Amino acid sequence: MKLPIYLDYNATTPVDKRVLEKILPYFTEHFGNAASRSHLYGWTAQDAVENARQQIADLIGAEAKEIVFTSGATEANNLAIKGLYELFSTSKNHIITVETEHKAILDVCKHLEKLGCETTYLKPDSAGLISLEQIENAIRPETFLISVMYANNEIGTIQPIREIGALAHKNDILFHTDATQVLGKVAIDVDADNIDLLSLSGHKLYAPKGIGALYIRKKSKASQLIAQIDGGRHERGYRSGTLNVTGIVGLGEACEIAKNELLAENQRLSILRDKLEQGILQNIADVQVNGNIENRLPNLTNISFGGVDGENLLMSFRDIAVSSGSACTSATVEPSYVLKAIGLDDNLAYATIRFSLGKFTTEEEIDFTIKYVKEVVESLR
Structure with a gap:
């Protein structure tokens, strides 16, 4: 021991050895840029990216085209919340979240408050849970987003995500969840759970650090969110930047393993x-x-x-x-x-x-x- x-x-x-074996060839042999569409190296990289996109989608019950790659869950949270605020700010400016969210949510909300956004921070009970009644009482005509962490990273409390999502949709409000800690530990179904946006990260799932993704429901207003990184219109315009192919392959393989185990x-x-x-x-x-x-x-x-x-x-x-x-x-x-x-x-x-x-x-x-x-x-x- x-x-x-x-x-x-x-x-x-740590990176799972099976994940490591999968990604090693993409450092040396299959090193192409996934955005290079004129030769075999680029095509090989692009095929690997799309395969990983499908593997991630399969783990959470989504479609491959609804997965947008980021550098991690922090970036995914920023893209989701800032992107929606920029979309709605001329008509709606209110977010509902929880006092016990990760700083990657709380700090984003604090930043947006400087720009005119208003945030309601719900206080959980002694077990870390919030109630549907608390959320319902906090909803305003100008509420455009409810963001509640699927499970808390410190105490492990799992929130009633499906019911929260249903309440959000009943009031024509988008629902985002930071699912970083539950990926691979709890079965997720974005449709059944009424989730519009979901953030995830690879390094909590035995994949490399520096890779994550944001699920964006294509048949909702969430699909209209505004990109926060410009320059090349990668990822269907949601997130510009050369794709981290090795990290993406690793995240996909980790999701495949998690689904099976x-x-x-x-x-x-x-x-x-x-x-x-x-x-x-x-x-x-x-x-x-x-x-x-x-x-x-x-x-x-x-x-x-x-x-x-x-x-x-x-x-x-x-x-x-x-x-x-x-x-x-x-x-x-x-x-x-x-x-x-x-x-x-x-x-x-x-x-x-x-x-x-x-x-x-x-x-x-x-x-x-x-x-x-x-x-x-x-x-x-």
Whole structure:
């Protein structure tokens, strides 16, 4: 068993060896530009891109032409929200979202507020859930978008996405979801879930970093969103720039693997997650699990440890790689805004650890982690 044990899969994942094997030829042998339409090198690259586009679409129940490649979910979120605001700004200027969204949503909304956009930030309950009643009460005549993360990246809570989407459509409002953390962990059907726009990223799915996509429903006003990067009108005019063929091939292959292995892998991960969680709860006093226990990501548990200094706790975990929250905010000294939003005080929020498991996590590693966490916590107390 190699130390430190990696239990931070919600931050990023290693590239699956099968994905790596698939993309290697596109660095050297099939290195063509997918926009080069006059020779075999370009055609080969373009064929690979279109195959990957179909693989991604198949995983979420979309059509291949509804997939637009980006550099990641952050760019996809920016394209979706800024692109729609630019489309609607002369007639509508109101967005509904949630306090516990990823910064890639919250910061975009803050930016648009400087341009005249208005945002309602819904406060979740203690499990991280929002209600349809909250959304309904927040809807205005000028609301053009509801954006709700499919599952929270810190506590794993899964929102009632299908019902939210139906409510949005009932009120002629577009619905966007950041599905970065659920891709490959939860079965997604964009039609059944009433989703107009969906953001995803490769590096959470055992594909390379620097590649992602935005699903844009073609039979909705979402298809009219305004591009945010100009220069060449790539991706049917939605996103200009030379395509990252190697990353795209990797993302497509990762989606294909996830589609075939999702059910079995999720069952395995939920068993390991529950073993880790119960092992900690049964062996360490004054701990609590945060989030919605009934409906959450199968690979994640978010646990608070009372009676310890939060900074010392995280720094003491030398033999396991874990985090106190989102990788995008881990450099800050502030307690997690997600945990604060669901009611934790500063001290407990600081002393909270996110354990996120992945396809290379073993039962031996979980057994070690339970004993190791107990030793560290007791020594700090």
